[in-house]
Amino acid sequence: MFGIVRPCSHRLGEGLKTQWMAHLCGLCLALRGDHGQFARVVTNYDGLLISVLTEAQAERATGWRRTAGPCPLRGMRTASVARGEGARLAAAVSLVLASAKVRDHVADGDGLLARGPVAVAARRVAASWDRAGARAGSAVGFDTAVLVDAVDRQTGIEALAGLGTPVLTVTEPTETATAAAFAYTAVLAGRPGNTAPLAEAGRLFGRLAHLLDAVEDREADTAAGAWNPLTATGTSLTEARRLADDALRGIRLALREAEFTDGRLAHVLLAHELGRSVDRAFGTVGCGHAADGPPVTLGSLGSPDSGASPGPLGPAVLLGPEGSFGPPPRHGGNPYGGDPFGGGPSVRPPAPGKRGFWAGCAAAIGLCCTCKVCCADEYEGAWSRKKREGCFNNCDCDCGCCDGCDCCDCCSCCDCGV
16 A cells, blocks of 8 residues: 555554544445455555545534455454545545556556556556546546546656756646545535635645655665656755645644544644654654754754754754754664664665566555555555555554544644644
């Protein structure tokens, strides 16, 4: 599964974790029910946000859940899963997103997709997912043409981009597509007043998704000679972090303008877990803003004369040599150098190459059959080969301010005030 919002079950707490899994399973089953078993491979963490937002805005009513049968990903247990128009819209968006990723892999010639016959087959799969997404979207009144148009425009924009091109020019198609999807959740939920703020939240979420994907793939793309928006436009990691932090703040402000019936899960995912996704991508433990003083290294945190002051979203932290964003310290025994507490040199292990489309499908099936997606502490992404946390991974969290929170008004660990 792909996506940037991958919450830790320990931070969610039991109630919100149950809700999150209900939406994840609901998306997966909506894909299977409308488009067949193979379509389940496009289940992704970000697509389920559509289902979460739809339900968060809707009036409480029966029929939002149904009991699903045993599934290997749930340890052969039954579960209450989300159903309805939100899950179907999430399925439509996920299909188009997956189609875009396949086309991107074909364009980059990743793995087996560098071979002509395989690339042709992958294009046919992507086209079938486009058609399936259009059917699913029309079933709930959503025109996926804006998503397909964004995918088509992306290739042309990337071809024209070069050094000096604003990176936001490259992220614009993704922003437009996610803005349309987020905004339509207000229509489904009968909250027309939420259309504008959710469109803004979606636009900025699309920007973040594109930027974080570029940051995480930067080294691997450089090694493989593949196109990367940051490298192509000459955008530094410092500038990318600034844009990411500004987008995160904009999402939080947009959520304040929307009205929710029960927005706790949406708030935790988009206001808190999204911030952690930014930190994870940049290898930092805080945001890149600094109100007065310069950014500080990890070793100077807590020092009274470090000269650092907290920014709007937290302390400024830059890791790595000469203030660059480097890998976070590895605790509990560092196999790449340094002491167990993060001291000493830290060397990033070589980034593994991406898998091709068919190899990724085979890996995804293996992950599903072995329940690693749910139960493993860490597993390798089927296509990207990035490290992922299992859905039920019980990690060590350093922020418990939202665990078991009955009302987001009491949350004080961000400045969104929702």
